[in-house]
Amino acid sequence: MSRGPDAKPDDAKLFATRLALFYAALFIGFGLYQPFFPIWLKAKGLSDAEVGTVLACGMMIRMVATPTVTFLADRSGVLSLAIVICASATMVAFLGIGMAEGFAMILVGVLITSFVWSPMVPLADAYGLAGVARRALDYGRIRVWGSVAFMVANIVGGVALVIIRPEQIVWMIWLSLVPLAVASLMLVRDQKEVQTGPKGPSFFNRRFVLIMVAVAFLQASHAVYYGFASIHWKAVGYSGFVVGLLWAVAVLAEIVMFWVATRFARDWRPTTYLLIGGAGGFLRWALMAFDLPLIVLAPLQALHAAGFGLVHLGTMAYLAARLPAHARASGQGTVSVAIGATMAMATLIAGWLYARVGAYAYLAMAALCLVGLAVTLVARAMPIERPGLPAGGEKDAPQPQREGAGG
DSSP: OOOOTTOOHHHHHHHHHHHHHHHHHHHHHHHHHHHHHHHHHHHTTOOHHHHHHHHHHHHHTHHHHHHHHHHHHHHHTOHHHHHHHHHHHHHHHHHHHHHOOHHHHHHHHHHHHHHHHTTHHHHHHHHHHHHHHHHTOOHHHHHHHHHHHHHHHHHHHHHHHHHSOGGGHHHHHHHHHHHHHHHHHHSOOOOOOOOOSOSSSTTOOHHHHHHHHHHHHHHHTTHHHHHHHHHHHHHTTOOHHHHHHHHHHHHHHHHHHHHHHHHHSTTOOHHHHHHHHHHHHHHHHHHHTSOOOHHHHHHHGGGHIIIIIIHHHHHHHHHHHHOOGGGHHHHHHHHHHHHHHHHHHHHHHHHHHHHHHGGGGHHHHHHHHHHHHHHHHHHHHSOOOOTTSOTTOSOOOOOOTTTOOOO
């Protein structure tokens, strides 16, 4: 694939390097927040149901924050500026969580922080996909550095948890947000683009909606894992270091997937990614419902490469092909809202189930994977509808992954 007329080699290298650094900084925070923030909530005296409520409400705020922020970012046409504002606001807002006491105040702090933190992933993906397409870069090999940082944060956080008290976890997370603000300032500033493509939401046809529903179910199947895996592993006797390593195994598999996917899956349709990824997720959750020995549990986490990695790559490939320039951020935001709403409901259910049946709550997550797989199959059987083309007016042929495919 040749570079665009405005893509110089030095510019492409600078863009890729700074975007990779930003993804790394962004996912350092997530790598500490996801596995260890629930432990901090428990250390602050919250019940399992209250932990689930706090985490779910933090996700629910996406339904307001993400479409609002991404719409305003699309209207401005300069996504890099929106990223800087959100990164700086997140660093400031998280201080409120650290100083909060009691369920109500912690919940308020999480809601405020999530309002500015949750839009950052769709903003970064919209900004990144546009820049990658313009410069003919490999999205997977840039995004992989976010996963590397996530894994390192898992390990470092696990080691730190052996040294520090659980009540101090929140400050460890806050410190990780400082390089995020710095990295956002280093991003190559994007230029406001002339609006091209459909002026309305014509890319939201039935097939698009079904694929995004499938993605939402497949990603929401991680609710028990994200909310209660660390708590459960600690409860059955694993140290904070082992907990961090278990998370790290999952992310290492994800890293390998991002790095090699364009080599073996270049001609896959996005729905192929979803089907294989959903099958891997189903197997993982069905087995994790039982307290398997560590020698089995650790390698089982490698299925994260399928359940998250392939599903994410398939989603990005589909969106890259579907979203017009003037709707990149809001389109990503809409998808993020669908995933966030489904994840929030799944997390509320996860908290209720985990409090009653423990690890058997993973069986409900396996069921979500089955729903996601079924919806994917329905969408895959439908004819492609592209803006300006009648339904069924285009052959559903595979396309190179970095360019995106019809589905």
